[in-house]
Amino acid sequence: MTDQQTSPALGALVDLGLPGIGGLDGVPLAETPQSAKDFTSDQEVRWCPGCGDYAVLAAVRSFLPTLGIKRENTVFVSGIGCSSRFPYYLNTYGMHSIHGRAPTIATGLAITRPDLSVWVVTGDGDALSIGGNHLIHALRRNVNLKILLFNNRIYGLTKGQYSPTSEQGKVTKSTPMGSIDHPFNPVSMALGAEATFVGRAIDSDRKNLTAVLGAAAAHRGTALVEILQDCPIFNDGSFDVLRKDGKENRIVPLTHGEPIRFGPAGEDGLGSHAVVADGLALKVVDAASVDPERIVVHDAGSHELAFALSRLSDQDLTHTVTGIFRDTSRATYDDAARAQVDQAKAGGAPDLQSLLNGRDTWTVAG
Amino acid sequence: MTTGDIDVGNPSHPGVGPAPLARDRVVIRFAGDSGDGMQLTGDRFTSETATFGNDLSTLPNFPAEIRAPAGTLPGVSSFQLHFANYDIVTPGDRPDVLVAMNPAALKANIGDLPPGGILIVNTDEFSKRNLTKIGYEADPLEDGSLETYQVHPVAMATLTRGALEETGLSKKDAERAKNMFALGLLSWMYHRPSEGTERFLREKFAKRPDLAEANILAFRAGHAYGETTESFAVTYEVAPAKLQPGTYRQITGNTALAYGIVAAGQTTGLPVFLGSYPITPASDILHELSKHKAFGVTTFQAEDEISGIGAALGASFGGSLGVTTTSGPGIALKSETIGLAVTLELPLLIVDVQRGGPSTGLPTKTEQADLLQAMFGRNGEAPLPIIAPRSPGDCFDAAVEAARIAVTYRTPVILLSDGALANGSEPWKVPDASALESVDPNFATEPNAPDGSDEFWPYLRDADTLARPWAVPGTAGLEHRIGGLEKADGRGSISYEPDNHDRMVRLRAEKIGGIRVPDAEVDDPSGDADVLVVGWGSTYGPIVAAARRVRGMGHRVATLHLRNLNPFPANLGELLRSYRTVLVPEMNLGQLVMLLRARYLVDAQSYTKVSGLPFKAEELQDVFLGYLDGSHPSSGERGSAPQGVDA
Numbered sequence A: 001m002t003d004q005q006t007s008p009a010l011g012a013l014v015d016l017g018l019p020g021i022g023g024l025d026g027v028p029l030a031e032t033p034q035s036a037k038d039f040t041s042d043q044e045v046r047w048c049p050g051c052g053d054y055a056v057l058a059a060v061r062s063f064l065p066t067l068g069i070k071r072e073n074t075v076f077v078s079g080i081g082c083s084s085r086f087p088y089y090l091n092t093y094g095m096h097s098i099h100g101r102a103p104t105i106a107t108g109l110a111i112t113r114p115d116l117s118v119w120v121v122t123g124d125g126d127a128l129s130i131g132g133n134h135l136i137h138a139l140r141r142n143v144n145l146k147i148l149l150f151n152n153r154i155y156g157l158t159k160g161q162y163s164p165t166s167e168q169g170k171v172t173k174s175t176p177m178g179s180i181d182h183p184f185n186p187v188s189m190a191l192g193a194e195a196t197f198v199g200r201a202i203d204s205d206r207k208n209l210t211a212v213l214g215a216a217a218a219h220r221g222t223a224l225v226e227i228l229q230d231c232p233i234f235n236d237g238s239f240d241v242l243r244k245d246g247k248e249n250r251i252v253p254l255t256h257g258e259p260i261r262f263g264p265a266g267e268d269g270l271g272s273h274a275v276v277a278d279g280l281a282l283k284v285v286d287a288a289s290v291d292p293e294r295i296v297v298h299d300a301g302s303h304e305l306a307f308a309l310s311r312l313s314d315q316d317l318t319h320t321v322t323g324i325f326r327d328t329s330r331a332t333y334d335d336a337a338r339a340q341v342d343q344a345k346a347g348g349a350p351d352l353q354s355l356l357n358g359r360d361t362w363t364v365a366g
Numbered sequence B: 001m002t003t004g005d006i007d008v009g010n011p012s013h014p015g016v017g018p019a020p021l022a023r024d025r026v027v028i029r030f031a032g033d034s035g036d037g038m039q040l041t042g043d044r045f046t047s048e049t050a051t052f053g054n055d056l057s058t059l060p061n062f063p064a065e066i067r068a069p070a071g072t073l074p075g076v077s078s079f080q081l082h083f084a085n086y087d088i089v090t091p092g093d094r095p096d097v098l099v100a101m102n103p104a105a106l107k108a109n110i111g112d113l114p115p116g117g118i119l120i121v122n123t124d125e126f127s128k129r130n131l132t133k134i135g136y137e138a139d140p141l142e143d144g145s146l147e148t149y150q151v152h153p154v155a156m157a158t159l160t161r162g163a164l165e166e167t168g169l170s171k172k173d174a175e176r177a178k179n180m181f182a183l184g185l186l187s188w189m190y191h192r193p194s195e196g197t198e199r200f201l202r203e204k205f206a207k208r209p210d211l212a213e214a215n216i217l218a219f220r221a222g223h224a225y226g227e228t229t230e231s232f233a234v235t236y237e238v239a240p241a242k243l244q245p246g247t248y249r250q251i252t253g254n255t256a257l258a259y260g261i262v263a264a265g266q267t268t269g270l271p272v273f274l275g276s277y278p279i280t281p282a283s284d285i286l287h288e289l290s291k292h293k294a295f296g297v298t299t300f301q302a303e304d305e306i307s308g309i310g311a312a313l314g315a316s317f318g319g320s321l322g323v324t325t326t327s328g329p330g331i332a333l334k335s336e337t338i339g340l341a342v343t344l345e346l347p348l349l350i351v352d353v354q355r356g357g358p359s360t361g362l363p364t365k366t367e368q369a370d371l372l373q374a375m376f377g378r379n380g381e382a383p384l385p386i387i388a389p390r391s392p393g394d395c396f397d398a399a400v401e402a403a404r405i406a407v408t409y410r411t412p413v414i415l416l417s418d419g420a421l422a423n424g425s426e427p428w429k430v431p432d433a434s435a436l437e438s439v440d441p442n443f444a445t446e447p448n449a450p451d452g453s454d455e456f457w458p459y460l461r462d463a464d465t466l467a468r469p470w471a472v473p474g475t476a477g478l479e480h481r482i483g484g485l486e487k488a489d490g491r492g493s494i495s496y497e498p499d500n501h502d503r504m505v506r507l508r509a510e511k512i513g514g515i516r517v518p519d520a521e522v523d524d525p526s527g528d529a530d531v532l533v534v535g536w537g538s539t540y541g542p543i544v545a546a547a548r549r550v551r552g553m554g555h556r557v558a559t560l561h562l563r564n565l566n567p568f569p570a571n572l573g574e575l576l577r578s579y580r581t582v583l584v585p586e587m588n589l590g591q592l593v594m595l596l597r598a599r600y601l602v603d604a605q606s607y608t609k610v611s612g613l614p615f616k617a618e619e620l621q622d623v624f625l626g627y628l629d630g631s632h633p634s635s636g637e638r639g640s641a642p643q644g645v646d647a
């Protein structure tokens, strides 16, 4: 799953097909096994009853101990929004920062501290509206950060205005006649911003969420995980079709190296729907009706396939792809930045006095 | 003309020609088209002058456009240099010598040349077409309009081309070296050493030895021209200045500031992390720091100013010395994050190299109009310390000091430089690196709960400094969460409690107000002046120079320079109240004076000018005279400053 190569100086950081350096390499390991309880802070959780954020918090609390790293070397940085309260509820280091800017803070932290596992928690408004610029630049730089984008397709904390992922026509407090904004597709956007890891999970699907988080943690570079999250107060039931009966006809789970099949089991025991190429795009067909050779095999190393999958369903949830769209290796900004500093330092400790003197000094005698 | 055999290397043997006239001080202005290399020419003359041992001060002045249309008034770029045999503090008001490389440069600058001044003109550019382009109806070299000056017409392009004939360079390439011809001529006139320039040219054009040789030939040709033609009857000598003993170098404010940041990394023992977005006139600090990775300096060119400061703050959270550098428009973008840093109480160094505003304003010109932005430009009560250097070399000390305060008090600090300091240069007495005071970042390593439990309270303050503990991620047992929401005093958890907020607002203000800064010092040689002139930042030079002039005329005037703008020195109020008149000259519409009046209830007077250029000593001299006591014997007589007094 190799992407482009870079300067020979960074050779060691580029995937050469050898076992690569992982997202957690350099982070010290815990001496004793830890539990979800160890990662739980004493702060009372204050989301609305039924909020999808609870499920994600529970999943993350039990997932973190499985990484085996020291709790004190784990940092969560968030922006502003309901979801951005997340760090307060974890007993790790954390910063609840300002609206949209969490990726910038996490970038400075990750560049200077390779011994930390740095996570960003952000919402659809936080990440894609006010913080859009920082998000795309974090993704293209490929700093070793894990970004959890809680997409409830609404502004929760400010009580229900439409967001950059709200569907067109949506009636909200600020759009009584329906929203006229065309929404972002966060996965397409991330891929367009050169993201090396993009995944998607549904808040209530703990198994898939945990799997995607695990792969994100292991990925060296920026990982974006879009979490479809329910806001029962201001966008109630927005993802209900992905939870109710018939959801298997909508959710398209991805597994690297496997043909993309989903839905109720067909005669061969695999899903009765299949994804096939349709010109330059993809479409869903009845698996039994096509030559199995035509069924697309998922390749998380293919940028083009990942993008086509992200377009399978746009604003509606007819076919919602979940799992890992893209997981590919490219030199990370933070490793490269540190490599340059190390390279400069290799010549031995420089002398401050000679820097200050420069090359042209003169002496005034006393 | 071959010049290779002419010895130009020894200033004490000017060769043939009349004996040099001695001068205490000289101001030279090189002016030409943006493409004529005037900044480089000025820089080189400055280096020669520094090496020679004069005191000096410079003022580069260039357009915001990279290359405005050639030969036009907006395209004129100039470099003024003041050097003397005594200590000087300004780049000089008016040039004694003006070098004009084209008609536009003449037109834009001639108004500043006093009658009798020396004018050296590159006549090759004085074609009919070039003259009409900028609205000269007649050739000023011929219509008698320059009669009051000592005019030296020199066909610099032609002479340079002639000197380079044998190099085989194209006519165009050869003529481009004419700035070095001008430099050679002026170097001859003022007996400047030339080895440095020749070495510089060889290094600058290391990849094009032919161009290096061409420039050196042009430089020598200019020198020889002065020596051999009758046109220049005299040369001048400005003896080395008697500066304080020590090792000196020439330095610009931006370089000194960058070195101060490197030094702060050493004094605090912290890795330095700079997050920055390019902006004039601050970019050179980013450029300079990016060269010093070997000192453990990481530089990050962010996607915008918000990201630059965000990354710096993230690095500070992780235990680095976070730094961000910008100009006024960038500070506006960073305000929200500065507010976050205020409430997080983490060390952060924010550098604002002020330029003309509002908005994009005058990007390449200087101004002091960001003081109130630095002081108040955030939502809520968000006080922070402010430090302003007074000269290019002082930018070093100011940066070291700002970092010390940031680390000791766990606070963002704003350092207010400006365009004149950033690009201006002066001889700098190089500090002894081993004598710089070290600062202990004093990271928290243990739980600190007052009840002796194993809890960590991130907002439990040091009784003396009111600083909170700095516990960096990776420290076991001190895991904690901080953020922009109000925190409970001590424990640091989120608190919406009314009394707690009131207490926290006051505690933050008290912490900043209690930062120990040195007392202000008054310079009042006679000890009985009635008028106190208060300045800050780069107006230090013109204020001191004007005060010297006024004193030279027999008047009494006191000066006070403020380096710490927040908090103010503890003795400031008392000092202000002890003078009949307090006058505050500023390059804004009266920002410091507003703070002084509000804070100390003194009827301080304001003198302001916002032209994008530093004050002139002569201008301030007149202003000071206007405020002097009418009963004083020599008041009211406004003469010109005695020789050797101006600075």
Ligand SMILES: Cc1ncc(C[n+]2csc(CCOP(=O)(O)OP(=O)(O)O)c2C)c(N)n1
Residues within 6 Å of the ligand: A080, A081, A082, A083, A084, A099, A122, A123, A124, A125, A126, A127, A150, A152, A154, A155, A156, A157, A158, A163
């Ligand atoms: C600079 C700034 N602008 C606006 C706000 C108000 N604000 C807080 S959260 C938010 C939107 C949150 O939406 P989202 O990111 O989707 O998070 P959610 O609450 O839905 O989890 C807004 C507009 C703010 N806190 N700061």
Ligand code: SF4
Residues within 6 Å of the ligand: A046, A047, A048, A050, A051, A052, A053, A082, A083, A152, A156, A157, A230, A231, A232, A233, A234
């Ligand atoms: S408003 Fe919505 S997103 Fe916010 S806490 Fe309540 S349910 Fe959750």
Ligand SMILES: [Mg+2]
Residues within 6 Å of the ligand: A081, A123, A124, A125, A150, A151, A152, A153, A154, A155, A156, A163
């Ligand atoms: Mg939202």
